[in-house]
Structure formats: C-alpha cells, structure tokens
Amino acid sequence: MSTPTITIDIVLDRRSAKEVLRAILHAILFHRLFGTVKPKTYEVLDVTVPGVADSEMEQLINDKVDVFWKAIENGTSTNKRGQILVTFSEKRPKKSWFQVYMGEEDVPWEQWIVNGEMRQPKSDKDFDTTLASTLSKTLHTILTYTSSERGRTAVPLITNATGISPFPIKISIKMDGTEIG
Template structure:
C-alpha cells in the first residue's frame, strides 16, 4: 500500500475516569477539521479545554461506537495501550491489467493515529497533576490539528472534491487496536 500520505500522531495518557470523554472529544475534533460538507458545530468541555466537534447523528454514532469498542478492549485485557486510527480516503477507479476498469478502490490520503495509554492516579495530588498534564496534552493536540490542517502539506493532501453531497465527500474509517490487535 502506498504510504506517501501524511500521518498525524497524537499521544495521550488517560485514566478510567475520563477516557471515553477525552477520546470522544479528540475524534470529534479531528473530524471537525477534516469534514468538508456543511458541518453543524458543537463543543466538548474536557478538563477546562474546549474542543470542537461535529453535531451529526451519523458521525456521533460512529465515534461513540469506536470509543466503546476501544473501552471494552482495554477493560477486558491486560494490555492498557491502544490506538484509534482515523483514515480519510478517496475513491479511485481501479484498473486491472491492460487498463481495464475493475471497479473502485479506496486510496488513503491522510491518517490520524491517536495512541492512548491507560494509567490510574494513586492519590488526589496525583489526580490533580494527571488532569493538568492531560489538559496540556489536549491543548497540544488541538494545536497539532490546527497546524497540520492549515499547513501546505495538510492542504495539498486533500484530493479534489468532486462530490459535494453529504457531510464528507470522502470515505472515513476509524480503526481500533488494543495491544496491536484490531477490534470491532
């Protein structure tokens, strides 16, 4: 597979108390910055950090479903590390030998990798420090999103939009991995 497309990585350390909320906000923020249809915005307040999101039932269901799969994977195993990978693709004509049209294939043009690790603070003081670090990580993640999507490389990665129907003219796939194993 061709991997000449941009890959953006966000590393985050979570605890049981706020894992779902944080992952939900991060995924929504990525989608907010990469959906090209008419987006109805919403915001998520996580540890006093305001993160943008998409108020679309289909996207909300997709994000909630993937966060739940991630959570169940983390809870059911000994492995406390996982990934949520958001891949944006475009549909291209697939050609076989002799340039014969053989249907369509999805060709990725950008990928976002959210590396998540679960930890538990031991005391109230640890909790305060943990939450402050997590809030700082969320601000950095938003900065990475804004910087990438407004950069030359981020803008040129987006293929021509030939279909303006719907909230996204491109196929979106969210993959969940825990301990290197794909779930869901």
C-alpha cells in the first residue's frame, strides 16, 4: 500500500511568508494529532486558522519555518522555492529474513508536502487578497482530506494513547531536492 501524499502549493511574499507557513503547519497538525490537543486559533491575513497550543509543537514549527526562511533568504535555493514535508509514521516491529524480531521501525502512513515559492508582489493589497484566498483553499483541502474516507482509513490503529501524538512526526525542509536543517 502506498503512502498517501497531499500536496499544497503556495506562493508567498516576504512580509507574510513565516506567518502563512506556520498557519499551514499548525492546521495540518491540528487535524492529525490524536492525543489531547489544546486548540488555538491564529488570524492570518483575515483568515482564522486552527492550531495546537503545545509548546513543543509550536517550537518545532517555528524552528522548521525559520530553517525554510533562512534557506530562501540566504540563497540556498537558487529559484526561491522549497518544500516543507510533514510525515506521519507508525512504529512497527522490524523483522529479519527469518522472522526474528529486530526492534522497531518507523513506517510512514501519510505525508504532506507544502511547496512554497517566494515572489515579490506587484501590489501588496492584491497579493494579500490572493494569498488569503489560497490559504482558505489550503485549509479547505486539509479539512476535506482529513475528514474523507481516504483520509480516515490512512490512519493506523492507535495503540499508544500517551502524549499529544501516538505517532512519530517528522517535519523536514528540502531546497532544490536536498534536505537541510
């Protein structure tokens, strides 16, 4: 069975890039963390975005968005594009050839790819309106997928109910196909 991959494409400007990327990551995690989640809302470009009020998750999101931002700003990406990948996995027993238990391995069950491109807008007002519309469509995509039959069946059985997430989460940054940070 292949891992479902949900792709989000977004064009950003320098003023709101960090805020928009944080909002998207918060929305994804809000809909995919199955532990006790304390909800939080964010207002980004007049769009209300659901989020997670957890200091560890907030720090993880801030760190990854900062890595993405620095890579774009410092010219690590030649074309001002990059990806933020959010991968949800489950722990499964790892066995050798002879069915001998060899520990555990992380097996991905879902991946979100946020393709971000930085552009200089011709007009701030028009760009903000377009970006707000794109952010709303992105939230709709997240909600539609996570509540769909396909989105619900992608989630493995929850066998560990401790913490904010019963599943390992990896957020990685890619620029020009190379993982950084």
